[in-house]
Amino acid sequence: xxxxxxxxxxxxxxxxxxxxxxxxxxxxxxxxxxxxxxxxxxxxxxxxxxxxxxxxxxxxxxxxxxxxxxxxxxxxxxxxxxxxxxxxxxxxxxxxxxxxxxxxxxxxxxxxxxxxxxxxxxxxxxxxxxxxxxxxxxxxxxxxxxxxxxxxxxxxxxxxxxxxxxxxxxxxxxxxxxxxxxxxxxxxxxxxxxxxxxxxxxxxxxxxxxxxxxxxxxxxxxxxxxxxxxxxxxxxxxxxxxxxxxxxxxxxxxxxxxxxxxxxxxxxxxxxxxxxxxxxxxxxxxxxxxxxxxxxxxxxxxxxxxxxxxxxxxxxxxxxxxxxxxxxxxxxxxxxxxxxxxxxxxxxxxxxxxxxxxxxxxxxxxxxxxxxxxxxxxxxxxxxxxxxxxxxxxxxxxxxxxxxxxxxxxxxxxx
Amino acid sequence: xxxxxxxxxxxxxxxxxxxxxxxxxxxxxxxxxxxxxxxxxxxxxxxxxxxxxxxxxxxxxxxxxxxxxxxxxxxxxxxxxxxxxxxxxxxxxxxxxxxxxxxxxxxxxxxxxxxxxxxxxxxxxxxxxxxxxxxxxxxxxxxxxxxxxxxxxxxxxxxxxxxxxxxxxxxxxxxxxxxxxxxxxxxxxxxxxxxxxxxxxxxxxxxxxxxxxxxxxxxxxxxxxxxxxxxxxxxxxxxxxxxxxxxxxxxxxxxxxxxxxxxxxxxxxxxxxxxxxxxxxxxxxxxxxxxxxxxxxxxxxxxxxxxxxxxxxxxxxxxxxxxxxxxxxxxxxxxxxxxxxxxxxxxxxxxxxxxxxxxxxxxxxxxxxxxxxxxxxxxxxxxxxxxxxxxxxxxxxx
Numbered sequence: 159x160x161x162x163x164x165x166x167x168x169x170x171x172x173x174x175x176x177x178x179x180x181x182x183x184x185x186x187x188x189x190x191x192x193x194x195x196x197x198x199x200x201x202x203x204x205x206x207x208x209x210x211x212x213x214x215x216x217x218x219x220x221x222x223x224x225x226x227x228x229x230x231x232x233x234x235x236x237x238x239x240x241x242x243x244x245x246x247x248x249x250x251x252x253x254x255x256x257x258x259x260x261x262x263x264x265x266x267x268x269x270x271x272x273x274x275x276x277x278x279x280x281x282x283x284x285x286x287x288x289x290x291x292x293x294x295x296x297x298x299x300x301x302x303x304x305x306x307x308x309x310x311x312x313x314x315x316x317x318x319x320x321x322x323x324x325x326x327x328x329x330x331x332x333x334x335x336x337x338x339x340x341x342x343x344x345x346x347x348x349x350x351x352x353x354x355x356x357x358x359x360x361x362x363x364x365x366x367x368x369x370x371x372x373x374x375x376x377x378x379x380x381x382x383x384x385x386x387x388x389x390x391x392x393x394x395x396x397x398x399x400x401x402x403x404x405x406x407x408x409x410x411x412x413x414x415x416x417x418x419x420x421x422x423x424x425x426x427x428x429x430x431x432x433x434x435x436x437x438x439x440x441x442x443x444x445x446x447x448x449x450x451x452x453x454x455x456x457x458x459x460x461x462x463x464x465x466x467x468x469x470x471x472x473x474x475x476x477x478x479x480x481x482x483x484x485x486x487x488x489x490x491x492x493x494x495x496x497x498x499x500x501x502x503x504x505x506x507x508x509x510x511x512x513x514x515x516x517x518x519x520x521x522x523x524x525x526x527x528x529x530x531x532x533x534x535x536x537x538x539x540x541x542x543x544x545x546x547x548x549x550x551x552x553x554x555x556x557x558x559x560x561x562x563x564x565x566x567x568x569x570x571x572x573x
Numbered sequence: 574x575x576x577x578x579x580x581x582x583x584x585x586x587x588x589x590x591x592x593x594x595x596x597x598x599x600x601x602x603x604x605x606x607x608x609x610x611x612x613x614x615x616x617x618x619x620x621x622x623x624x625x626x627x628x629x630x631x632x633x634x635x636x637x638x639x640x641x642x643x644x645x646x647x648x649x650x651x652x653x654x655x656x657x658x659x660x661x662x663x664x665x666x667x668x669x670x671x672x673x674x675x676x677x678x679x680x681x682x683x684x685x686x687x688x689x690x691x692x693x694x695x696x697x698x699x700x701x702x703x704x705x706x707x708x709x710x711x712x713x714x715x716x717x718x719x720x721x722x723x724x725x726x727x728x729x730x731x732x733x734x735x736x737x738x739x740x741x742x743x744x745x746x747x748x749x750x751x752x753x754x755x756x757x758x759x760x761x762x763x764x765x766x767x768x769x770x771x772x773x774x775x776x777x778x779x780x781x782x783x784x785x786x787x788x789x790x791x792x793x794x795x796x797x798x799x800x801x802x803x804x805x806x807x808x809x810x811x812x813x814x815x816x817x818x819x820x821x822x823x824x825x826x827x828x829x830x831x832x833x834x835x836x837x838x839x840x841x842x843x844x845x846x847x848x849x850x851x852x853x854x855x856x857x858x859x860x861x862x863x864x865x866x867x868x869x870x871x872x873x874x875x876x877x878x879x880x881x882x883x884x885x886x887x888x889x890x891x892x893x894x895x896x897x898x899x900x901x902x903x904x905x906x907x908x909x910x911x912x913x914x915x916x917x918x919x920x921x922x923x924x925x926x927x928x929x930x931x932x933x934x935x936x937x938x939x940x941x942x943x944x945x946x947x948x949x950x951x952x953x954x955x956x957x958x959x960x961x962x963x964x965x966x967x968x969x970x971x
Contacts, residue, residue: 168641199637214641214650232702233698236706243837244713252720548596
């Protein structure tokens with residue numbers, strides 16, 4: 159008798175908005191240093207909302223762990239970002255008279271580091287996640303993961319993207335096969351070729367528009383007068399191709415996630431995911447529209463308040479009214495009589511920038527991440543619940559340095 | 574047969590759920606609150622009856638799960654400080670209320686350990702970041718700036734110039750002033766100054782940007798930007814020339830290049846520390862740094878000395894700096910209010926004194942740098958209407 163356990167989701171928008179707004183304000187007033195605790199509190203909240211078979215997940219990480227992990231990583235990263243960036247930019251200007259190459263080399267250096275950091279970040283998060291009192295874990299293998307990922311990436315590049323689904327599958331398998339729930343190792347089943355079909359539309363969009371664009375450019379390059387309309391349409395053509403690629407790639411991500419979930423097992427326990435692409439697409443489109451509207455409104459309100467403050471101190475700005483803070487941060491009238499100094503100008507520009515940034519992340523958390531999370535959770539079921547009794551506790555994994563290097567890349571920006 | 578199974582008598586107490594922290598099985602337990610302790614009894618999978626006794630003083634909330642709900646009802650999640658991985662899930666409102674009221678240490682947290690290590694880490698990290706930002710990056714940047722070929726320097730300058738224009742413009746980049754006669758006058762001034770300097774004919778490029786700020790600054794590769802506000806604040810071409818000569822000093826000493834390279838490293842590190850992934854802070858601070866560059870006192874004095882040596886050769890008294898400074902000082906006070914780096918260290922007063930000292934030694938004959946007509950052209954380089962607007966905005970200010 160296979161027991162089917164459904165996942166409940168218990169969470170409302172209101173508390174999420176309150177928590178994320180409050181922690182974001184704390185983050186701004188601590189010059190960003192509260193962000194480690196902000197993330198921890200948000201995770202606790204999000205985890206507790208997900209309840210497979212009615213029992214909430216638990217996140218037991220601590221802000222202080224993330225903070226100390228960041229401090230340790232900071233030294234290495236400061237050297238890397240400060241000194242290496244400087245050397246690269248210099249070399250790039252010496253050799254090429256521009257800095258594009260510097261960013262290219264920096265990206266190539268950063269790429270394995272990103273995979274390395276993301277694996278370590280996952281290891282920390284798993285080690286701090288519990289369900290029914292039992293710990294999850296991910297075996298330490300960040301270095302190998304980065305190496306393997308580079309191999310797959312190279313292969314995907316050489317095969318013009320055809321091997322991309324293979325990379326998706328193999329990397330997921332690499333992680334899943336090293337994941338534990340208690341003493342039970344997880345296993346990723348399935349075949350990578352199953353992911354090929356949902357990925358084909360992405361390839362067709364990218365290569366189709368590239369080839370067609372190339373042909374048009376080559377065919378009509380000389381005859382500039384008669385068919386110039388075709389040339390003019392070229393950017394539009396490429397735009398449609400890119401839009402199609404983005405659409406199909408989002409779909410691919412959802413389909414792949416569902417396929418990979420449905421082929422995961424932990425001993426006699428399996429997963430069933432009914433993730434729906436139209437739902438995810440709707441959540442994203444609606445969510446981002448709401449996020450941007452709310453961000454614009456909130457930033458405008460704060461800008462107007464800041465303007466009142468400015469006008470009170472600098473009556474010369476009164477003709478600008480509620481737009482004074484915006485005008486000041488644009489550098490209007492710096493250094494004139496009765497006008498704010500450059501320091502105040504920079505301060506206001508930074509303030510408005512931070513406020514916009516803050517509101518965007520808060521609203522995105524509420525209108526995009528939260529509904530996505532809810533959809534993921536409520537479409538997930540466990541099979542073989544009777545096998546859970548055989549799963550035993552495992553020892554605690556320190557996963558020292560927490561997310562460390564990952565803090566530099568904003569990995570897992572979602573949550 | 575044991576007492577388990579559907580026909581067993583229902584034990585005393587409130588039905589709750591318990592996980593023991595040893596296996597992933599969830600047990601139905603019956604909880605009874607008596608004598609300051611919680612009695613938990615359940616039957617495990619093997620059919621063995623078990624009894625736990627949790628003193629209320631051992632009960633703890635699970636952090637972040639103190640006020641969970643289950644539908645509209647509250648869901649109590651408790652752990653025992655002696656068995657921290659075990660969890661008791663209470664859905665019964667009465668029992669939960671009783672526990673919340675009677676358990677004394679629910680909100681107590683595990684004590685923070687390793688405070689000394691933490692302080693050590695913070696100090697160590699701050700020290701090494703400070704070393705990288707204030708010692709290592711400037712050292713490397715200064716070395717590299719000396720070795721950057723002219724083409725690279727100019728490309729770096731073009732990039733930073735574009736950044737300045739983008740950031741000071743509102744929607745479109747800030748306008749470059751290109752009134753034909755004005756540009757001729759500007760070129761005349763540039764040629765006069767370059768002629769007598771030790772710089773290449775190509776080393777300096779003068780540009781006027783359409784902005785109110787009373788400021789001029791040098792960018793890498795010898796581009797010197799004069800803001801319209803400075804030309805309007807000046808009463809004679811010699812005053813503008815004196816400021817430009819000072820900026821030429823910075824160009825000759827490669828100060829802007831050193832500065833730009835330093836900020837490449839420094840602001841990247843800063844945005845890392847403050848967790849600004851969008852990089853907006855970097856751009857903002859970077860541009861501010863370019864325009865309001867606070868060079869070291871030594872670099873400023875050296876640029877002043879350069880200007881004092883250059884101006885007499887062009888037939889301009891080094892004292893030409895003084896009237897402009899005096900007017901700015903009268904208007905804004907010493908180093909206050911005026912943000913332009915004209916006011917940066919050394920303080921205005923000092924610079925006026927030294928300009929006048931240099932002027933006292935000037936024995937040559939003063940020659941007008943531009944004809945009155947060319948000077949009027951230069952003043953109108955951004956177009957006449959701009960000047961009108963400026964006057965209007967001044968009349969609004971009290």
